[in-house]
Amino acid sequence: MNEKNNLLAEFEGVVSGHRDGHGFVVRDDGQPDIYLPSNEMRAVLHKDRVKARIVRLDRKGRPEGRVTEILERSDAPIIGRLLQESGVWLVAPEDKRYGQDVLIPKGATGSAKPGQVVVVELTEPPALYGQPVGRVKEVLGEIDDPGMEIEIAVRKYGVPHEFSQAALAQARALPDHVRPTDLRQRVDLRDVPLVTIDGEDARDFDDAVYCEPAKVGKGKGWRLLVAIADVSHYVQTGSPIDVDAYDRATSVYFPRRVIPMLPEKLSNGLCSLNPGVERLCMVCDMLIDAKGEIHAYQFYPAVMFSHARFTYTEVAAILQNTRGPEAQNRKALVPYLLNLHDVYRALLSARNRRGAVDFETVETQIVCDESGRIEKIVPRTRNDAHKLIEEAMLAANVCSAEFISQSKHPGLFRVHEGPTPEKQELLRNYLKALGVGMTISDDPAPGEFQQIAAATKDRPDAQQIHTMLLRSMQQAIYTPINSGHFGLAFEAYTHFTSPIRRYPDLLVHRVIKAILHKQKYQLPALPTPGEAHAKLSKRLASRVKPPTQPVRKPSADTLAWQAAGLHCSANERRADEASRDVEAWLKCKYMREHLGEEFSGIVTAVTSFGIFVTLDAMYVEGLVHITELGGEYFRFDEARQELRGERTGIRYALGSRVQVQVSRVDLDGRRIDFRLVTGNDDVVLRAMRDKTGGGPARDEAPARKGGKGGRGAQRPASGAAAVIPELKAAVRKAAGKKGNSKGRPPAPKSKRGRRG
Template sequence: MSNEPVSDPNALQEAEKYDNPVASREFILGILAEHAGPMTLNRLISHLEYDGDEERIEGLSRRLRAMERDGQIIRNRRGGYVPVTHTELVRGRVLGHRDGFGFLIPDEGGDDVFLSPRVMRALLNGDRAIVQITGVDRRGRPEGNLVEVIERANAEIVGRLVLEAGIAFVVPDHARMTQDVLVPMTDLGGAKDGQIVRVALVEQPTLRHKPVGKVIEVLGDHMSPGMEIDIAINAHGIPYHWPPAVLEEIDGLNPEVADADKLGRVDLRHLPLVTIDGVDSKDFDDAVYCTKVAEGHRLIVAIADVSHYVRVGSPLDQEGFNRATSVYFPGRVVPMLPEILSNGLCSLNPAVDRLCLCADMLIGDDGLIKKYRFFEGVMRSAARLTYDFVAQVLVDKDPAARAERPDLLAPLETLYDLYRILRAAREQRGAIDFETVETRIVFGEGRKIEAIVPYERNDAHKIIEECMIAANVAAGRFLTDQKIPSLYRVHDRPALEKLTDLRAMLAEKGLSLGGGEQPTPKDFNALITAAQARPDFATIQTVVLRSLKQAVYSPDNLGHFGLAHPFYAHFTSPIRRYPDLLVHRAIRHILRTGSAENFPYSHEEMVIIGEHCSNNERRADEATRDATDWLKCEFMLDKVGEVFEGRVSSVLGFGLFVELKEFFVEGLLHITALTKDYYHFDPVTLTLKGERSGRVFALNDTLKVRVARVDLDERKIDFVLPDDEDDGESAEEEFLDEDTEAEESADSGDKKKRRRPRRRRKKSSDGANAVNSEAAGDHPSE
């Protein structure tokens, strides 16, 4: 007879799994939480009445060690166990800041915990740790002290090797890694001063010692063509080698779809489905076809059937999960799936049979989806069209373009009619719509940058965008109706404190945001419409955008606030996004079995997968931004000393970020370069105001600036005002030592006089200048 305490809610489950079960994790946590103080192993043994039962004592010891490892409990110096759910103990992931301090992002949600530079000496970005709340910092944030490192995130680091006075160290390229890695002279692996290297960490950092590493690969010289992408890939830990098991799995794949795989599918090969993508696209994962029917429009969105080839738990699946997303660098892609799938079998190339999963929708004249169904199909793309060509056909009515494919004119015109209806419905429901400028880098011979140009979006882009949004909405509704665990693309409502700050800024400008504590997307759109004719419209749009949350993947459907849709799931890009593949698997499971039973994923597993995919999406964005910033700095190297006209894109306590109108390149006009006056930062109006002159610098002001310095390593461009150069030190002379406190003062909106801090500020990739493009509307086709 078991002597397991009957109050253990999981006793039966434990008994089913183990011959000699011990108390469940939940029960142990409950005991520790109720006990007045830490409990030693002996006291727990007595409490659970395990005395003399060696098997159970050993089982309990193993369970406690596992709970320690997973950060559920900690053991103090006297051997007493304490639950981490205790209010003063928080576990989570470390987010480093380039100025030496950091934050702990709690696993359980809630406020981030500030970690001082002293605490961060023992930590690196991405580590998981337990901290004890010791109070609040000067800005009212909870502040923590390190209790224990649960998991180290960095086995390797990429950076530039420095040999100095007989000492070798590597300066990490990753902006969130602020600690140099010491390298013994015997472990240089032939690397030379200034080269970019990959080091394996032999010793992790402690409060007293820096990390120690060993050079395991020389990536190349500092300015080699393409080096910026190699650095970004390695610095952010993006996998780019295919494991042997994956290569073995794809070795037997045939480039043509097998006849047996086409059986039992809906045959769409008679329909003129077409792909519409950018001129440089190589993987085509969506095709569209539209026809007019009595009740409105019938839209078929056919998506590459990746789930047919990537089986659950296979090496391909494991590596796809590991990568989570394709990463698009300027001129190079690191794909989520091998090329034989991404550009071959799964790509909807023209004039070849391909397997697809289809969303078949009936859309009324009001733009709402009246009916929808999903089915497995086989298709043959009628054409690979580009956005520019479709715009010439539909918008410009170019005779030559229209004569090129007369057979496609009718379905394309019908598709354009549907787009106008969907666009009107978008405006009617109040989806938030921002007009932002994206850029692309044009390369010449030897990968030398020829130009940085704006990326033009025409109506053809918007046609595909609206079609993909419709398919994603149908997928979200289907998953909800079937009650099957999957991932939604969630864009939550703005936080109350962000709304408060936004309304304070708007009040200064004589504007207001309706909706009280829960404004709707319509309220935001009404604000944008009211501000559209104002000269400071760009400023208002920027501040509104920054008040919105970031979209994430979650099995809990909270709707998509920016798009004003209650149901939304990414369905349209399974070649390059792992969440889309999971959505396909969920839909296929329902189609084949008729119910959600025996689906190989649980809600809890989807929570973990969603967090992983959201994190990897951010990792990809940071890596791409790093490489792009490097290229822009390289482009500006020969322009030091020249004067250009720019626009103020961000106003912070430590200066202005200015975007050059000619090149769409951004740099910092540091507050110490404003030498003719002392300036105060106003966080409400986002302005810098001169104490004596009264001069105000605000968002979207036009300025003439001189390029003072370009730093490739830190991806920084520094500007000065040409008129101020004679009255003080230039920005190039002002590179001094770091002062975290000065930046914290600037970030907090402190209105003290801004004098010269001890080190130039670096632009934060997650600071006030970061914007979430998806907050303005999901762009699943891009």
């Protein structure tokens, strides 16, 4: 009866097209997608909102449906190439999920020429017996023009890429430097040797650091200053620049180009902590003990003067050799770098005690030539300088989260929840299948994941195991409801350190300033959520556990902060998708020059339809379809994450080493196909027998000792010591100078009862 009612019921959702002509209805209620055969896709397009009904179940019990009503046509522009076939003008969509070419009447081509990439606005939707009709709205240029892949991506994903005239006018009216009137009620830190440490290609600098030894309680420790660009001083709530910044929510990074959240005058000028110039900043001033625990902290607005712009490579070289040429060039600042390194090691020891997850993964960087073509793809190596800055920023973010939480002021937290029960079960089965000998509990702590990673780091399939550990976790989001950060093992965490490129950080700065002035920050009226916002909202709602008791209806203030969090989270995903799309396009174009060539690689994903292989030399991923694995039937083992041949027993699993040939590159579909090189099967079989047949791999060193993190892990203590004391004259103690002519604040004092 229930099944019959289910077949009769209608469901609302959004159409998701497939390049092969069929599609799906992604249901609003979070239930499994409804399959739409190609004939049902004739009258709809990718992203249309529809009402559908399930008409049958296939042999695997999956629902197949029929569109009963088109509720809303997508207003997203279609990007494609203008073609002329037998006198008929049409545009072939670049995104093959649209499935149909768009007819263009003769008078609607504008200035576009055949073969050019254009943006199309639909004038007539598709019908059962008619193609969609549109007009050329914008001409982007030739397909091989440098940067064309970025122009396509920003429009394909709806990334705002042009500032409003009002925002540009407001930016032009801003001063070129810090004015005397800007210094009122600010602590003067211009004599403190704060420095920035960033990558070689960085253009905006939003954080600076300084460290000196200090007495903490009765023991030794450090005073760590993290100074962040004070964007909120120049970007007022509800101003034209603020409206554009909220719309973008984040800067978007592409190879060779950045679409900034703020106009360039702010992002690369007035708010960037460039060396040798005065800049306004917000400071998190911390006392950290010898164990790496934050003993006390305070926030205050300040003015600073960056004493140097360091790169990660330069700092790493100085820390490795304090008598080398890099150290000689920066002789006066080397002692402060050594202080930073000392506090980093203390913070790292605290991180290890918490049991925070810290897997070593390979990140890559695309290096392009002047024309935008990939020159090479190189791995990004994380040295001690990267980790030093990371730990300093984590400390400031934790203090920000606690400061807001203790003040009971609404704000955005960066929340990372533990794995869902389904992912937990999948991970347990996987670890058991590989004979790891360790597993996770029903309510796992992050330390359990880190212990498994540490215990398996010397196994030949370590990368395979660590990949599964990472995949079992959920994505982090912005929300006013604090649920802690699972991966970092913090009870409260937020983003404070990058207001130039992330809108949530700008909101956190505004909230902290409001608390310091004993006021309340009020969010402006927010625009209607977009499609990405709605999608993320439904996805998050589907993973929220139903309450066991009646819950109070959230206030209008809470709902506004929730909307802001969803908007920022959704636009973060949008930026990631656009960046990945461009990188995939560049890699496909790069691999077209290597068709037919052979490479060694490693299996990085296994599915029921094949294996994905990442090449060793190029860090490019491609698919070996299951039909290319040999003349036998392969069964997908979800527990082991492998494909296994029924006749020979050959196994292809995460971490398997293979030799492949580049067989096909589909630029429009962002897809690279490989085929296995003959004679590969025996190599893989031997490798997988070694990995799964027991032996030393099962008898690794015990897990790292220490607490399980997360639960009961220490964090900055609450209390009055978190609040900035009165800004009055204090004894100057930095850079080896005496006196306090510039009014530096006293170090934050610990109160009785605080943990130290």
